Amino acid sequence: MVALEAFEIQGPCRLEGEVAIEGAKNFALPAVAASLLTDSPVRITNAPKVQDLHTLVRILQGLGAAVEWEDGTLALRARGVRRQDPPYDLVRRMRASVLLLGPLLARFGRARIPLPGGCAIGQRPVDMHIAGLRHMGADIAVEHGDLVATAKRLKGARYTFPKVTVTGTENLMMAATLAEGTTILRNCAQEPEVTALTRMLAAMGARIEGAGTSTLTLEGVKELQGCTFDVIPDRIEAGTYLLLGAMLAGSRVAVTGVHSGDLTSLLDQMADAGVSLEIGRDRIAVTANEGLAARSVVTAPYPGFATDLQAQYIAAMTQAAGVATVEETIFENRFQHVMELQRMGADITLSGRTAVVRGGARLSGAPVMASDLRASACLVMAALAADGATLVRRIYHLDRGYFHMEKKLQALGAGIRRVTVEGV
Numbered sequence: 386m387v388a389l390e391a392f393e394i395q396g397p398c399r400l401e402g403e404v405a406i407e408g409a410k411n412f413a414l415p416a417v418a419a420s421l422l423t424d425s426p427v428r429i430t431n432a433p434k435v436q437d438l439h440t441l442v443r444i445l446q447g448l449g450a451a452v453e454w455e456d457g458t459l460a461l462r463a464r465g466v467r468r469q470d471p472p473y474d475l476v477r478r479m480r481a482s483v484l485l486l487g488p489l490l491a492r493f494g495r496a497r498i499p500l501p502g503g504c505a506i507g508q509r510p511v512d513m514h515i516a517g518l519r520h521m522g523a524d525i526a527v528e529h530g531d532l533v534a535t536a537k538r539l540k541g542a543r544y545t546f547p548k549v550t551v552t553g554t555e556n557l558m559m560a561a562t563l564a565e566g567t568t569i570l571r572n573c574a575q576e577p578e579v580t581a582l583t584r585m586l587a588a589m590g591a592r593i594e595g596a597g598t599s600t601l602t603l604e605g606v607k608e609l610q611g612c613t614f615d616v617i618p619d620r621i622e623a624g625t626y627l628l629l630g631a632m633l634a635g636s637r638v639a640v641t642g643v644h645s646g647d648l649t650s651l652l653d654q655m656a657d658a659g660v661s662l663e664i665g666r667d668r669i670a671v672t673a674n675e676g677l678a679a680r681s682v683v684t685a686p687y688p689g690f691a692t693d694l695q696a697q698y699i700a701a702m703t704q705a706a707g708v709a710t711v712e713e714t715i716f717e718n719r720f721q722h723v724m725e726l727q728r729m730g731a732d733i734t735l736s737g738r739t740a741v742v743r744g745g746a747r748l749s750g751a752p753v754m755a756s757d758l759r760a761s762a763c764l765v766m767a768a769l770a771a772d773g774a775t776l777v778r779r780i781y782h783l784d785r786g787y788f789h790m791e792k793k794l795q796a797l798g799a800g801i802r803r804v805t806v807e808g809v
């Protein structure tokens with residue numbers, strides 16, 4: 386038995402107020418990895434203090450990079466990097482560690498990265514990362530559970546991703562910045578985090594065309610310089626609080642410091658579900674008074690509906706009028722939250738990759754277990770709507786991507802506190 390943190394939540398709650406949104410974890414991670422591409426200092430402002438970023442910082446320090454974290458700014462310098470073999474104990478905590486592969490290989494000609502193992506939300510292989518780097522001339526083998534990659538100097542290549550991959554696009558892009566010659570990547574991910582990375586790499590002196598489109602053309606350069614770059618707002622954190630505001634009767638929640646243009650598919654979906662929204666450029670307010678209508682959704686790569694908001698959307702739909710189907714097309718096993726929601730009284734049936742949510746169920750508090758990052762947020766949302774007390778266990782998943790969630794919710798008037806419980 387070990388002591389683990391959990392959330393104790395007393396519902397139902399009505400929320401009112403504003404939430405300041407953090408920088409996007411999913412951009413901060415590749416931005417930190419990109420700092421390995423140069424000897425010069427890289428400053429990343431608006432860096433979110435979430436666990437995943439702490440983990441990556443520890444990995445970089447272990448490789449020999451200098452990292453200082455002052456308020457929201459990460460000052461990184463990879464000049465002292467002597468190792469290219471991050472340890473399994475840190476890498477296993479976060480699949481995004483694979484983002485080190487491209488930069489280490491491009492800059493040092495070698496990388497040894499423990500293979501990401503099983504993952505709660507599906508297989509999540511890295512075959513496209515490997516295939517793309519092999520096209521660029523890398524030798525990659527698996528030895529003792531590690532990906533071992535070497536290359537004298539990567540060579541420009543053409544590669545078409547068979548399927549859209551966010552970190553795969555980011556990895557190959559970073560690798561191509563220092564390769565010899567031209568790289569053309571097709572069927573690239575177009576997530577705002579990927580586009581922000583193209584802008585950051587360009588600020589470091591990389592030559593990239595096609596930012597924000599599905600085809601990226603990179604002309605390799607000999608070396609990159611440092612830069613200061615601001616992390617874009619976390620659209621998934623913003624979406625989580627907006628859906629919460631929409632599902633809790635009588636609530637009025639505003640998110641600030643956002644790019645509303647990055648949230649279009651969610652905002653369209655919410656407007657269609659009858660939610661009253663006030664959309665400014667960097668502030669969005671939602672009012673739950675009119676009640677929520679059930680609306681079906683299918684997850685898809687950006688600009689489609691984000692898989693990272695699927696669990697939270699299901700939580701919201703449990704409180705909607707009518708029946709909504711939610712189809713998950715990105716990951717094959719991303720419905721673990723459904724079983725926990727059912728224990729709280731939600732009426733949901735699963736058939737393959739589709740969840741059918743019959744809204745209007747009266748949820749009741751129960752002890753539940755978080756299984757992954759976004760599933761944790763979904764359980765917190767359901768608990769805030771439920772009658773009585775809920776204990777959400779294993780919130781270390783949640784802390785990987787949400788900064789001070791309980792404090793932000795308390796400020797909105799929620800009955801939630803962080804407690805320590807015995808667990809396994």
Ligand code: UD1
Binds near residue numbers: 509510513551717
């Ligand atoms: C990123 C995000 C994650 C989000 C996901 C999809 C980061 C740090 N994480 O994860 O929050 O849920 O995008 O929007 O940005 N695949 C393969 N082979 C590969 C790579 C991916 O088959 O080599 C598959 C995956 O199993 C999945 C799909 O492609 O089915 C998309 O995954 P991908 O976009 O790569 O997800 P991540 O980049 O890991």
